[in-house]
């Protein structure tokens with residue numbers, strides 16, 4: 441109850457939110473504390489390096505939450521603390537209501553941990569790895585063997601069940617790491633870069649698996665650098681920069697780059713295309729960037745982009761591609777790292793009448 445009041449006090453009462461909303465939020469906080477992941481003001485340093493600083497976040501049951509941040513942002517350090525493998529210097533963590541520092545054994549019963557590299561028992565086979573892990577969780581041998589058979593099939597390692605872990609490829613080791621994390625049917629899954637090393641088919645299978653876990657009411661927290669893929673699986677994202685959780689809302693409202701490609705674009709024609717796009721939109725050609733056959737133009741929002749598309753089409757330009765240059769997560773991530781917009785942002789004036797191709801020699 442004290443925790444619940446704390447949660448509301450910080451999030452709602454302090455902001456003067458109505459009692460009904462505060463009550464609903466309190467119930468959600470309470471549910472999170474019992475089933476999800478709750479991190480409050482957690483810090484951890486290694487000597488002079490402050491790896492995580494005052495991180496506060498929630499990962500709700502029934503949802504997949506992405507942990508996004510550049511190299512060295514503190515993602516692994518945070519995940520290690522959640523997994524009960526590293527003690528925080530300060531702050532509080534609850535995994536399904538359990539404090540992993542105070543009661544690591546209870547926490548490990550509810551959480552499954554998949555590190556970014558499988559680090560155990562190279563001479564055991566994939567099957568022996570899972571059976572041994574299951575036995576360590578107190579599962580009897582018959583169940584452990586059934587579980588190994590099921591999980592190795594689930595992650596696509598059925599045919600390699602009797603191969604030694606050391607001969608597995610990086611992607612196959614990732615799959616074994618996932619099977620190992622699932623061995624005790626955990627309610628909370630912590631995955632550190634699970635998609636690295638996986639081929640496209642395995643990545644799709646991983647996505648399907650994670651969505652299924654969330655649909656079953658489990659909590660999934662996943663860190664990844666493959667932002668476009670993360671985007672397809674996560675419900676929520678937490679951005680970590682320099683060890684601190686940052687609010688992505690301001691970044692989301694900044695200018696975003698869009699790809700504009702005219703039909704039949706070639707390397708030789710790109711200068712002319714850039715000139716036409718720029719002059720139609722009233723922008724300086726040198727303010728635009730060329731990327732893989734397309735011109736990148738910065739727009740402050742979808743409305744401005746839609747208006748510009750209309751101007752380009754009305755000017756007779758054969759627009760073959762017009763789309764955001766990055767996924768939402770990539771855009772937010774890049775904006776957080778590089779707060780300045782990458783391209784022009786001026787609202788477009790009325791277009792000059794410039795049919796496509798007439799400026800090719802200009």
Ligand SMILES: Nc1ncnc2c1ncn2[C@@H]1O[C@H](COP(=O)(O)OP(=O)(O)OP(=O)(O)O)[C@@H](O)[C@H]1O
Pocket residue numbers: 486489490491509510511512513514515516517518
């Ligand atoms: N055991 C350690 N001893 C000293 N410094 C460490 C240790 N572990 C991590 N660090 C430092 O803490 C910071 C955060 O590292 P961490 O591995 O948590 O980042 P990350 O976001 O997971 O990075 P990446 O995406 O590259 O895996 C880095 O500056 C790193 O050098």
